[in-house]
Amino acid sequence: MRKILEFIDVKKEYQIGEIKIQALKGVDFEINEGEFVVILGASGAGKSTILNLLGGMDRATSGNIIVEDTNIEKYNDKELTNYRRNKVGFVFQFYNLINNLTALENVEFASSIKKDSLDPKEIIEKVGLSHRTQNFPTQLSGGEQQRVAIARAIAKNPLLLLCDEPTGALDDVTGRSILSLLDDLNRDFNKTIILITHNAQIAEMADKVIHVRNGIIDSIVKPESRKRVTEIDWQ
Numbered sequence: 001m002r003k004i005l006e007f008i009d010v011k012k013e014y015q016i017g018e019i020k021i022q023a024l025k026g027v028d029f030e031i032n033e034g035e036f037v038v039i040l041g042a043s044g045a046g047k048s049t050i051l052n053l054l055g056g057m058d059r060a061t062s063g064n065i066i067v068e069d070t071n072i073e074k075y076n077d078k079e080l081t082n083y084r085r086n087k088v089g090f091v092f093q094f095y096n097l098i099n100n101l102t103a104l105e106n107v108e109f110a111s112s113i114k115k116d117s118l119d120p121k122e123i124i125e126k127v128g129l130s131h132r133t134q135n136f137p138t139q140l141s142g143g144e145q146q147r148v149a150i151a152r153a154i155a156k157n158p159l160l161l162l163c164d165e166p167t168g169a170l171d172d173v174t175g176r177s178i179l180s181l182l183d184d185l186n187r188d189f190n191k192t193i194i195l196i197t198h199n200a201q202i203a204e205m206a207d208k209v210i211h212v213r214n215g216i217i218d219s220i221v222k223p224e225s226r227k228r229v230t231e232i233d234w235q
Helices: 047-054 076-086 103-111 118-126 143-157 172-191
Strands: 004-016 018-031 036-040 062-067 089-090 161-163 192-197 208-213 216-221
Touching: 004 047, 004 216, 018 192, 018 216, 036 047, 036 172, 047 161, 047 192, 076 089, 089 143, 103 118, 103 143, 118 143, 118 172, 143 172, 143 192, 161 172, 172 192
Parallel strands: 036 192, 036 208, 089 161, 161 192
Antiparallel strands: 004 018, 004 062, 208 216
16 A cells, blocks of 8 residues: 555644643654544544644644645645645535535535545435535535535545544434445545544544544554444444
8 A cells, every 4th residue: 555644753843832732742744545544532632733744734843744745734824725735635523614605515515625536426426415406505414515525625635535523413323324325435436534532433434543542652553454334242
């Protein structure tokens, strides 16, 4: 498998008044193309900081973040914006859809900013919303809005799909359907998905689990077998 991402001794400090907070204390890991990676940890462990650095939404205090042989920590602001636009798709806990655009228009808007984007109608169909293309976000359920958000992220044809607690605002049944969708997209499109969560059960569907604790990597585990969502014993 082709290595597409590497963190090398990445540290991140935040200054709040006179207090320095070490969010990351020298983090190392690598991710291969097509992997489904779960970054697992409690609130405040540092997993969101990792995702923000991966997505080009923040900069490390020190260390290197290598994406396809390029150190994105060397990028200027314009280069970092282009990286976010062309290489990264985001799925957040809250859907961040544009309310005055239909479901299809939300996806078309994302695909229009990149030359090698995927067909919006095909992606809407893939996420199971071909019957909802002309509905506005306020006319959709939470699960349907999250499906539109995922379709919007995938339509850009990104190198990385970054998911920040994507089921956090959903009930259990709907949340599992969203996880199944992400699993299918990873398998069918060979998309590299990086999902952060505090839920250890979600880690059972991953190729690689990165455990984060107090700003350090506690362990990196590659499960012997990756489970489908329906195979996980949800308790």
